[in-house]
Amino acid sequence: MAEKPKPKPTPDSTRRSEKSRRAIYEAALALVGEVGYPKTTIEGIAARAGVGKQTIYRWWSSKADVLLDAFMDLGEQAARAAGQETYEIPDTGDLAADLKLVLRATVDELEDPRFEIPARALAAEGVVNEPLGVVFITKLLEPQLQLYVKRLRSAQGKGDVRRDVDPRIALELFVSPLAQRWLQRTGPISYAYTDTLVDYALYGLAPR
Template structure:
């Protein structure tokens, strides 16, 4: 059995950590994920390569931490509107999400992470656990409250319900099969809530 002495996290340089995150995020935006290199990150961060390899196993892991650090700094706690109008609330959040996914600074690293996750099951587990699921949770929580209020049928699995909305949304974004417009997200919410069989109001 191989035993590698883990590095002493207490002595870690916070300055380097931040510089690596900044470099990774800016570079992924400039050159894309697969032209992103550890050497490039180290160079722009003014850091030895070993300092990256000491703390992260791969560029995907660096990017994930970089993105997470930014995200945590940004939202601290998720705001979940509950006006009583489920459709309106979902559209509101989904429009905001669409805006975010249309922002280059957000899009580049997030797409890179999605690619890395699709590629590798290990990364996928980290990515879904730390970014995807917390993002989905906002929807799940709102849907659960709607279910308790009788707005949603009792037997429905709210987690799958959330996927019903976010699956098409994510797919469209990831494969670039269309724009993430307000019209699209509104249609999405209405269709999912009412079902295909119902006559349109």
């Protein structure tokens, strides 16, 4: 993992570090969205953030590391904006309602240009660049998918999901359709759509 800036003893230098760190994240996300991953460079990020190249190299060893932290920071900002300390799937006892709520928030995030443009650039690179794809999926996407695993396990404990179901596969029935429509533009995205996915996944396509 990338090293985080270490706060210096004085409040002023801490503020300066925090300001630089934020400028670097914003520059990295903007640049990758504009020119794509292959043409994004540490030099380009530094120039755009108005910091020296060495400031970046002091904290991160590669552009992949900068982008990884920038996306993690974006996720933390979104969680804070939603009034959460860490991102969690609610467990109100109503599985369908809890899943629909989280998927509606995901629809909003996927349509937010601050997330969408850099995330598309990185996702595109991950499709053809296996080592990068694996790192970003493992560190950014999989931890989010594990929140669904946890929520589905809780539902299995209460008898709301069959016990012979593998939660890691089950979550894909509602997460992957949304991901594919977003990535490949195979269809429109809306709350009604993600609500429908949850209902179909929980109750099945065959008559009961």
